[in-house]
Structures are given as structure tokens and as C-alpha cells.
Amino acid sequence: MSILIDKHTRLIVQGITGRDGAFHTQQMIAYGTKVVGGVTPGKGGETIHGVPVFNSVAEAVAATRANTSVIYVPAPFAADAIHEAADAGISLIVCISEGVPVNDTLAAYHKVLGKRGVDNPLGSPRLIGPNCPGLITPGHSKVGILPGHIVTPGPIGVVSKSGTLTYEVVKQLTDRGLGQTTCIGIGGDPVIGTDFIDALTLFEADPKTEAIVLMGEIGGNAEEQAALYIKRHVTKPVVAFVAGQTAPPGKRMGHAGAIISGGTGTAAEKMAAFEAAGVPVARIPSEIPDLIAELLQRRRARKKVPGKVAASKKAPKRSARSASEPARKPVSKKSPAVRPTKKAARKK
Amino acid sequence: MNLHEYQGKELFARYGLPVLPGQVAGTPEEAREIAASIGGSVVIKAQVQVGGRGKAGGVKLANTPEEAYEKARDILALTIKGHAVRKVLVAQAADIAKEYYLSIVMDREKKAPLIMLSSEGGVEIEEVAKVAPEKIIRYHIPLTGLRPYEARNLMLRVFSDFSQAQQAASILIKLYQVYLDGDCSLAEINPLAVTPEGKVIALDAKVVLDDNAEFRHKDWANWRDPEEETPGQRLAREKGLSYVKLEGDIGCIVNGAGLAMATMDLIKHYGGEPANFLDIGGSSNPEKVTAALKIITTDSQCRAILFNIFGGITRCDDVANGIVTSLKAAPLGVPLVIRLTGTNEDKARRILSDFGLGATTSMDEAVQMVIAKAQEEAS
Numbered sequence: 035m036s037i038l039i040d041k042h043t044r045l046i047v048q049g050i051t052g053r054d055g056a057f058h059t060q061q062m063i064a065y066g067t068k069v070v071g072g073v074t075p076g077k078g079g080e081t082i083h084g085v086p087v088f089n090s091v092a093e094a095v096a097a098t099r100a101n102t103s104v105i106y107v108p109a110p111f112a113a114d115a116i117h118e119a120a121d122a123g124i125s126l127i128v129c130i131s132e133g134v135p136v137n138d139t140l141a142a143y144h145k146v147l148g149k150r151g152v153d154n155p156l157g158s159p160r161l162i163g164p165n166c167p168g169l170i171t172p173g174h175s176k177v178g179i180l181p182g183h184i185v186t187p188g189p190i191g192v193v194s195k196s197g198t199l200t201y202e203v204v205k206q207l208t209d210r211g212l213g214q215t216t217c218i219g220i221g222g223d224p225v226i227g228t229d230f231i232d233a234l235t236l237f238e239a240d241p242k243t244e245a246i247v248l249m250g251e252i253g254g255n256a257e258e259q260a261a262l263y264i265k266r267h268v269t270k271p272v273v274a275f276v277a278g279q280t281a282p283p284g285k286r287m288g289h290a291g292a293i294i295s296g297g298t299g300t301a302a303e304k305m306a307a308f309e310a311a312g313v314p315v316a317r318i319p320s321e322i323p324d325l326i327a328e329l330l331q332r333r334r335a336r337k338k339v340p341g342k343v344a345a346s347k348k349a350p351k352r353s354a355r356s357a358s359e360p361a362r363k364p365v366s367k368k369s370p371a372v373r374p375t376k377k378a379a380r381k382k
Numbered sequence: 383m384n385l386h387e388y389q390g391k392e393l394f395a396r397y398g399l400p401v402l403p404g405q406v407a408g409t410p411e412e413a414r415e416i417a418a419s420i421g422g423s424v425v426i427k428a429q430v431q432v433g434g435r436g437k438a439g440g441v442k443l444a445n446t447p448e449e450a451y452e453k454a455r456d457i458l459a460l461t462i463k464g465h466a467v468r469k470v471l472v473a474q475a476a477d478i479a480k481e482y483y484l485s486i487v488m489d490r491e492k493k494a495p496l497i498m499l500s501s502e503g504g505v506e507i508e509e510v511a512k513v514a515p516e517k518i519i520r521y522h523i524p525l526t527g528l529r530p531y532e533a534r535n536l537m538l539r540v541f542s543d544f545s546q547a548q549q550a551a552s553i554l555i556k557l558y559q560v561y562l563d564g565d566c567s568l569a570e571i572n573p574l575a576v577t578p579e580g581k582v583i584a585l586d587a588k589v590v591l592d593d594n595a596e597f598r599h600k601d602w603a604n605w606r607d608p609e610e611e612t613p614g615q616r617l618a619r620e621k622g623l624s625y626v627k628l629e630g631d632i633g634c635i636v637n638g639a640g641l642a643m644a645t646m647d648l649i650k651h652y653g654g655e656p657a658n659f660l661d662i663g664g665s666s667n668p669e670k671v672t673a674a675l676k677i678i679t680t681d682s683q684c685r686a687i688l689f690n691i692f693g694g695i696t697r698c699d700d701v702a703n704g705i706v707t708s709l710k711a712a713p714l715g716v717p718l719v720i721r722l723t724g725t726n727e728d729k730a731r732r733i734l735s736d737f738g739l740g741a742t743t744s745m746d747e748a749v750q751m752v753i754a755k756a757q758e759e760a761s
Contacts, residue, residue, distance in 0.1 A: 057695075110597050135565055135595035136488055143493055144525055167694075181694045181724065196640020198692045201724070202745065205692075222639060224490045224567070251640055254490045277643035280628075280650045281659070288624040288639025288661040290594060291490070296508050301647075318651050319644055320746050 036171035036216040037191070037236040037243070038126055038160070039102065043175045046100040046124075047072040048091065048115045049107035050082050054130075058106065058179055059083050065182040067175045070098035091115075091122035102126040104168060104177050112164055113138035120146045120159055127227070128177050129163035136290070139164055139225045146227060161227025165290065167197040167219035180204075180217060188213015190326060191237035193230060194249035195222050195256075195289070199277060203249060203319050210323040212330070215243045222251065222289025230260035238268050245271045245330045247322055248313075250304055252278035253292045257304035265311035271329035274308040275316045276301045383591045386429045388471045389605050390587030393564060397556045399571075400549075400583045404473025413454030416472040418447040423475035426453045430465040431610075433506050438462045443475055468609055476583065481573035482540060483507055484554065485588075486523070486561045488568075494522040495561060497554065501540045503573035528558050549582040550574065565595030614681030621673040623662055630655025632756050633684035633716075635674045637662050637696045645690045648745065654753035657684040662696075671704025672711075679714065685759035686717045688752040690745055693724025702730035706737045717755040721748035 045062070049055040050072025060083050063069050069085050071094040078089035088094040091103065103119040105112055105128065112131035119127045120142075127146065146161045162169065168178010172185040179197070184205040190212050194200040200219050207214065215237070220228050230248060237243045246268070250257035257276060264272050279301040281287050283294040294300050305315045314329070316322045385393070388406040395401050403420055406429065407413040417424045428440030435441050440462050444450035450472060460467045481503030489496040499519045502510045510518055521536055533551035541547035553574065561569045568590040575585040596602050608616065618625035624639060628646075632654045636642035639661045646656040658678060662670050678684060691701050701722060709718075720741040722730055727743075734741050742748045 109594065133594045135598075136567060136592050137562065137565055137595070140488075140493060179695055184724075194640070196638065198636075198638030198694060198696075199640030199644050201692050201694055202641055202644070205723070224488060225493055249640070251643060256491070259491065275644075277640050277647060279647040280656060281643060281646070282626070282628065285626045285659075286593075286624075287626060287643050287659050290592075292639060292643070318648055318746070 036174065037233075037240050038162075038216065038218070039169055039171050039175045039177055041068075041174045043102050043126075043177065044068050044070045044098065044100045045102045045104060045175075045177055046070060046091065046094045046098065047085070048074075048103055048105045048119065050074055050085065050087055051077050051080070052106055052108075055106035056082050058104075059085060061179075061182070062104075062176055065170075065176045066173075067177065070100050091118045091124065095122045095124065100124065102177060103128065105129040105131055105164075107131060109133035109135075113142040116142035116161060116164075117145050120149050120161075123159075125158040125160065126177075127159060127161045128166070128168050129161065129227070130166065130168055130178055131163075132165040134164045134223070136223070136225055139223060143225060143227055157228075157232060160232075162218065163221040163223075163227060165223045166221030166226070167200065169216060169218040171216045172214055178219070180219065184208055185217060186213040188215070189242065189244035189330065190214045191233075191240065191243040191246045192217040192249075193233035193237070193246065194219050195251050195291075196249060196277065199249060199319070203247065203275070203322055206320060206323050207247070207326070210327065212323060212327060215240060222291050224254065224291040226291075230256050231263045234260060234263060234268055234272075238270060243270065244333060245273070245326050247273050247275075247326055249275045249277070251276060251289065251292050252281050252287065252294050252301050252304075253289070253299045255299065258307040261304075261307040261311040261313060264308075264313055271326070271333055272313050273316060273322055273325045273329065274305075274313050275319060275322060276304045276308075279305075383593055383596075383602065383606065384431050385587075385589040385591065385605060386431065386469070386607065387427065387587050388429055388469070390589040391471075391584070393560060393589060394557075394584055394587050397560045397563075399553055399556050399560070400581070401587070402474040402476055402583060402585070404471050406469050407454060407472050408469050410451045410455040410458065413470060413472050414447045414451040417444060417450035420472070420474050424450055424472050425475045426450060426457055427471045427473065428457050428460060428462060428467040429469040429471055430462050430467055432463045432465055435462060440467060476575065476585065477578050478573070478575045478585070479578045479580075480576045481585075482550070482575070483510070483518075483572045484550070484557065484574045485568065485570035485572070486557055486566070487570075489522065492522055494525070495558070497521040497523060497536065499536060499540060503575070507572065523558065528555060530555060543580065546576055546580060546582055553582060553584065560589075564589070565592045565599065566590060567592045612681050614677040617673060617677050617680070618660070621670060621677075623660060623670065623674060623677065625661075625677055626659040627681055628656050628658050630657045631683060631685040631760070632752055633657045633660075633678040633682060633687040634690060635660050635662060635671070635678065635687065636690045637692065637701075641690065641692060645688070645745070645749070648749045649688075649753065652746075652750050652753050654749070654756060657682040668700055668704035668707055671701055672708045675705075675708045675714070679716075684716060684756075686719065686752045686756040687714065688748060689718070689720045689722065690748060691720075691722040691724070693722065693727060696724075697726045698722045698724060698730035699726040699733060702733040705739070706733060709737070716759065717752075719748050719752040719755060721745055
């Protein structure tokens with residue numbers, strides 16, 4: 035199992051005739067993703083890497099029964115592409131484009147949200163991004179730009195605001211034999227479609243995901259919100275990392291959302307929030323595999339038959355949560371790999 | 383992009399917000415002329431993008447043009463919190479009966495623009511939030527827009543005088559237009575002042591623009607202050623690279639913002655100090671690598687440089703070619719440590735070794751190596 039994409043994903047590529055769109059179409063097909071169509075207004079009737087091109091998303095959906103779309107169009111037109119996909123009934127919209135004005139993202143976000151039914155806990159239609167690397171379910175499907183060769187199937191769910199930092203950590207996980215259910219990059223913009231809490235909810239509900247790696251960065255308070263959510267609702271072990279511990283205030287660190295403003299959004303605050311929620315925090319990326327391996331082992335030791343455990347976690351129950359919570363806290367305190375955050379260290 | 387006060391006021395004036403007449407001056411002579419043309423008392427305000435200008439002596443009252451000359455001369459000689467004052471705003475002085483705070487900012491969590499309003503104006507809002515949080519009114523602007531009645535009702539919560547509330551409501555509606563049309567991520571009036579005659583005016587302007595929207599605002603280019611940039615920053619902007627200068631001595635060139643931040647953190651973790659943040663982006667051609675090296679070497683006193691490349695879309699051989707081309711054109715003068723892994727890694731290694739350079743695959747190892755090299759250089 036996995037979240038959001040699998041072998042049933044039928045993908046269209048918006049902006050398929052562009053340089054990035056064409057290149058990554060080829061990469062996604064090579065990985066095994068079912069790319070059923072592409073959209074570039076005015077280029078309908080052409081084919082790219084054997085994929086038919088349509089003039090509109092609606093046309094593409096009618097002809098191919100696509101359920102997922104990935105957007106590679108230039109930033110000035112990216113929000114429009116999200117609106118079009120939502121109106122055409124696409125259920126998962128992944129926007130890779132970087133540099134979309136926040137006001138445009140905001141309108142597109144609310145359009146997608148408005149299409150969502152009331153009784154729809156796992157959220158469809160859903161927007162991922164913008165300014166994100168997309169997602170990959172090892173062995174089944176990749177949507178976006180994550181390199182396929184660094185992932186391998188396994189029990190870890192990965193969610194991150196970053197691109198190459200995610201590759202770095204995923205490769206280290208893979209090298210340690212820690213495979214992944216799904217790796218999802220949610221993007222580094224101030225306003226994004228799918229946030230940490232959404233991804234945590236999905237991983238918690240996914241029976242094959244046994245542990246979660248969360249990688250945040252400075253700016254905003256999504257990490258603090260995620261920490262609270264984990265404490266209340268996530269029974270599976272989580273390891274967190276926060277990039278930008280040395281970032282100066284008031285400067286955008288590459289990502290539009292990565293800025294410490296008015297003294298808030300610092301890495302120290304975020305790391306403290308995770309620790310307060312009982313979530314072990316890796317100080318450097320290479321600590322992540324050790325931390326997650328240890329938590330995974332403890333979880334499996336607690337539940338002697340891992341396969342059955344996973345199945346019983348499908349619907350998180352009160353009893354399951356209270357059974358695992360007391361067990362998780364000592365882990366974070368006793369684990370030799372868990373060190374205090376910088377802030378805590380300074381206080382000493 | 384952050385605007386100077388005088389630029390923010392220009393923007394406000396376009397939308398009919400009440401600002402007092404004033405002009406920007408770069409010399410004391412200009413300040414004298416402007417003061418004479420405005421007539422009466424003027425305020426001379428340092429145009430630097432930091433808070434606390436008043437306390438630092440950057441805001442002064444002048445009653446005559448000659449006094450304006452003297453005060454401007456004094457202020458133009460100041461450096462406030464590390465920012466040299468190069469321009470002053472000379473604006474008509476106003477008597478103030480009461481000061482309020484008003485701003486619109488993007489609330490990332492609620493995904494809506496947020497109005498912040500307070501009866502405690504003239505001080506930094508972060509301060510108010512600390513000492514008297516109950517004095518800040520927060521209101522999210524609905525998706526369907528801000529209605530006049532909403533603006534009026536909000537203002538009636540802090541203004542006891544109806545006419546003043548009405549004026550402030552009209553200011554709020556216009557400020558939201560500035561925020562929307564102008565693609566602002568912050569539009570702030572602090573203080574929103576009431577004169578003894580009961581007139582409500584915007585005495586200051588703080589505007590932050592969403593850089594992503596620059597493609598539809600041709601006029602933003604005129605607002606960019608070239609003197610605010612270091613040569614390296616200018617080059618980075620022209621080449622489309624994300625770059626932030628820091629105080630350390632280890633230069634780093636990385637692909638991807640998250641990895642670049644993590645690289646800085648790792649340098650600090652192992653006992654070094656990063657000289658910069660620099661993201662060469664996804665599809666890095668050799669030219670970008672050359673530019674990156676130039677940016678770092680012109681701007682900082684770095685003692686060693688680290689390349690940290692995780693090849694995905696970025697091809698390692700492109701980066702290797704960029705490094706070799708740059709070094710052939712001009713030797714660096716400081717040691718170089720290269721870490722690369724991913725797409726076309728083997729090709730990249732061959733290119734580098736033909737030129738006598740090695741490369742490691744581990745990020746931790748590379749960071750420790752570059753710190754050691756920098757320490758050797760220092761001693």
C-alpha cells in the first residue's frame with residue numbers, strides 16, 4: 035500500500051510540450067507511471083514520447099479517464115492550470131512549478147477545496163504544491179521530479195518541504211535498507227495545497243506505513259502544528275528534522291516560505307515543539323536513519339507480528355493510541371541518539 | 383522585496399490613501415530645497431529598512447529649511463543597526479493626537495489575508511503582541527472580499543469617534559486594494575495617526591512585495607535600490623540564483639534550498655561557520671556554476687569553498703564542467719571540496735580527475751573536510 039498514488043494512477047501532464055514537461059514525462063514513463071495524456075493548449079493532436087496531447091484538461095479526461103495531473107507550466111500560468119484541472123474533475127493535482135504568486139495560489143487552493151465533498155476525510159480533490167518535487171510510490175508510480183533510483187519499497191512514509199534534501203535523506207534510508215511506502219514533497223511556498231497534517235493523516239491511515247520521517251524548514255508554523263497533531267492523533271513513530279538552524283532572520287532562504295519574520299518561524303522553536311510532543315528530532319540529516327530504525331524496531335518488538343499490527347491500525351482507535359503513547363515518550367528520552375536542540379543546549 | 387517608506391507612501395498615494403506631502407533626498411542640500419517647497423515644519427526620516435529608527439536618532443523635526451539641512455546632514459551620517467543611511471524622507475510635519483496600528487498580512491496557516499488592528503500604534507506590533515496581546519484585533523478577510531460594513535464595524539471597535547472610524551474604514555478598504563493589486567505580502571501603517579483636528583492619516587508605510595509576482599509589475603524594477611545590494615547579491619539576482627550573504631568563512635554552493643540550508647547547518651554542527659546560502663537551482667548549466675563561484679569570491683572572505691550537489695534534474699557532469707571551466711579561467715586561491723552524487727556522477731568524477739580534482743560522495747565527510755581546510759588556511 036501507499037498514499038495518493040499507486041498502480042491505478044492515470045496521469046496527465048499539463049505543459050507536456052515544454053522542456054521540463056517533456057523531459058519528466060519520459061522519466062515518469064520509464065519509472066512505470068501510467069502517463070495517459072498531456073495538455074498544451076494549441077498543440078492538441080500531437081504526441082510526445084508516445085503520449086497523446088490535448089488542448090484542454092477536460093478533453094484529456096474525457097478521452098483517457100485520467101485521475102491525476104502534474105503541472106510543469108511556467109509560473110504565470112500555473113495557478114490557471116490548477117483551476118482547469120479542478121474543474122475537469124481531476125482528483126489529485128500536483129503542481130511542480132516554482133514562482134507562483136501567493137495570491138494566485140490562494141485562489142486556486144480555495145477552488146480545489148470548494149470541490150471537496152463534506153464526507154471526505156482523506157481529501158479529494160487534493161492539491162500538492164506548488165513549488166514541490168511531487169511524490170513517488172516506490173515500484174509503482176512517480177508523479178513529479180523525484181529521482182526513481184534512490185527509492186525502494188518499504189515501511190517508511192516520508193514527507194518534506196524540500197526537494198534535494200529529501201533525495202539526500204531518502205537515499206540514506208534506502209542505503210540503510212529502510213524502504214519507503216510513499217515519499218511526498220509538499221513544497222516550500224507560504225501557501226501550499228497539502229500540508230504536513232494532511233500527509234500525516236494519510237500515512238497514519240495507510241496500513242503499510244509503519245514509521246514516518248518529517249522534514250520541515252524555517253518559516254511559518256506548519257511544523258509546530260504538525261507536532262501538536264502528532265501528539266494527539268498519530269500512533270506511528272515519527273522522526274523530525276528542521277532545516278535552517280543557521281538561517282538569519284528576515285532573509286528568504288531560497289524557498290518563498292523559508293523566512294524568519296517578526297522573530298517567529300525559527301528552527302529552534304520548531305525543534306522544541308517536536309520534542310515537547312515526544313517526537314525525536316535529528317539535528318543533522320545523517321541521524322535520521324538511525325533514529326527511525328530504532329523506533330521501527332521498538333514498534334515491531336512491541337507488536338510481535340508486524341503484519342497483523344499494520345492491519346489492525348487501519349482505523350486508529352482510542353485504545354491503540356493510548357497503548358502506544360506512553361511507550362513513545364521514554365524512547366525520546368532514553369535514546370542515546372536523541373540530543374537536545376540548540377535552544378535547550380544553550381539554556382544549560 | 384521590501385519597500386522603503388517613501389516608496390510605500392508613493393504606492394499608498396496612488397490608491398488615494400491619505401499621506402502627508404514629502405519627497406526623498408540624498409543630500410542635505412536636497413533636503414533644504416524640499417523643506418522650503420513644503421513650507422513650515424518638516425520631519426526628516428532616515429530611509430533604512432529596520433525598526434527603531436526614532437530611537438537611533440534617525441527621525442528629527444526641522445522648523446526651517448536651514449534646520450532641515452542640518453538635521454538631514456546629521457541623519458545621513460548615521461548607520462542604524464548596520465544600515466548606512468543614504469536617503470532621507472522630508473515630509474510635512476503633523477501634530478498627533480493619537481496613534482493606531484493597522485496592517486494586512488498573509489496568514490499562511492488560515493490561508494487568508496489577515497487584518498491586524500490595534501489602539502496601540504507607534505510601537506512595533508511584536509512588542510504589543512508580547513505585552514498586551516488583547517489589544518490586537520485580528521480579522522481574516524473572507525474569500526468574497528472585504529465589505530465596507532465590515533471595515534466600519536472593525537474600526538468602531540477601536541475608534542470612539544464615528545467620523546474617525548469612518549475615515550479609518552475607508553483607509554482599510556484602500557489598503558486592501560493596495561495589498562491585492564500590488565501583490566503585497568505585508569501592507570502596514572504604523573502609526574495610523576489622528577491629528578488634533580480629527581483627520582486620520584497614514585504617517586508611515588511598510589510594504590513587502592511578493593517577489594513571485596514581479597512578472598506582472600513592470601514598475602517594481604524602478605523600486606529596487608541597487609545600493610542596498612552587494613556586488614555578489616547583484617550578480618546573483620541577474621543570474622537568477624538564490625543567495626544570502628552570511629558572516630562565516632566557508633563558502634557553500636548547493637543545489638536546492640532545503641539542502642543548502644541543511645549544508646549550512648551541518649557546517650555549524652561540525653564547528654565551522656558558513657559564509658553564505660547559495661542555491662544554484664534545479665537545472666544547473668555550467669554557466670550558473672561559474673557565476674556562483676564569482677558571487678562567493680567577490681562577496682566574502684571565505685577560506686574554503688564546498689560544492690554539495692545531489693544530482694536529480696541537476697546533472698553532476700554539468701556541475702563538474704562548470705567547476706573546471708571556472709578554474710581554468712581564473713584560479714580560486716582557496717581550497718575547494720566537492721561532494722557530488724546522483725545523475726551522471728561517474729562522468730563528473732572523470733571530468734574532475736582529468737583536471738586533478740577529487741570528489742567525495744558523503745555530505746558529512748565533505749563538510750568535515752572543508753572545515754579542516756578552512757582552519758588550515760586560517761592558521
